[in-house]
Amino acid sequence: DVKVTQSSRYLVKRTGEKVFLECVQDMDHENMFWYRQDPGLGLRLIYFSYDVKMKEKGDIPEGYSVSREKKERFSLILESASTNQTSMYLCASVADSYEQYFGPGTRLTVT
Amino acid sequence: QKEVEQNSGPLSVPEGAIASLNCTYSDRGSQSFFWYRQYSGKSPELIMFIYSNGDKEDGRFTAQLNKASQYVSLLIRDSQPSDSATYLCAAPNSGNTGKLIFGQGTTLQVKP
Numbered sequence: 060d061v062k063v064t065q066s067s068r069y070l071v072k073r074t075g076e077k078v079f080l081e082c083v084q085d086m087d088h089e090n091m092f093w094y095r096q097d098p099g100l101g102l103r104l105i106y107f108s109y110d111v112k113m114k115e116k117g118d119i120p121e122g123y124s125v126s127r128e129k130k131e132r133f134s135l136i137l138e139s140a141s142t143n144q145t146s147m148y149l150c151a152s153v154a155d156s157y158e159q160y161f162g163p164g165t166r167l168t169v170t
Numbered sequence: 171q172k173e174v175e176q177n178s179g180p181l182s183v184p185e186g187a188i189a190s191l192n193c194t195y196s197d198r199g200s201q202s203f204f205w206y207r208q209y210s211g212k213s214p215e216l217i218m219f220i221y222s223n224g225d226k227e228d229g230r231f232t233a234q235l236n237k238a239s240q241y242v243s244l245l246i247r248d249s250q251p252s253d254s255a256t257y258l259c260a261a262p263n264s265g266n267t268g269k270l271i272f273g274q275g276t277t278l279q280v281k282p
Binding site: 089090092101102104107109115149153156157158159160161162163164166 | 204212216219270274
């Protein structure tokens with residue numbers, strides 16, 4: 060079974076803080092994704108990575124950056140957290156056949 | 171812009187009935203489709219995928235793909251209250267990036 064883990068299930072941060080969300084997969088997948096999910100807006104792609112040190116912007120990259128130093132680990136960074144970044148953050152690891160396997164999610168609250 | 175469309179629901183069915191969830195897509199070239207189930211507060215879980223026209227069955231779940239009409243559906247037989255969740259349909263985006271286009275999801279309520 061594919062296992063995707065995320066560093067925190069719940070996180071509360073203050074406005075202006077730098078926030079790190081980590082995702083680890085154990086299936087040697089090339090592609091990894093970061094989404095956020097908000098009520099009524101569905102899943103929105105923030106960034107994805109198709110190899111170590113390779114990244115591409117998704118649909119809503121503003122205010123975020125990513126890091127992929129090792130194949131199994133993909134980090135999402137909120138450079139200066141704002142209240143409109145309060146959301147559920149989901150990481151996914153992708154098999155060759157486009158099957159995406161999601162981590163448990165991190166519910167981030169920015170106050 | 172490729173699109174995947176779903177009726178947001180809620181779709182309400184009695185326990186034991188067949189639940190039918192539908193999804194339409196805009197890209198005629200789409201070759202594969204995925205169904206995810208998402209319980210409230212949880213992350214999406216892949217439950218079915220289908221690559222070819224026709225039906226694919228897995229336990230109580232059947233995925234149906236009709237490429238000519240550009241729709242894909244998920245049937246849940248003998249629906250249980252534990253099937254109450256949001257069901258997301260997804261199709262690959264172009265290119266070899268692994269990107270999926272997700273629908274907004276249909277909320278299913280199975281009433282005991």
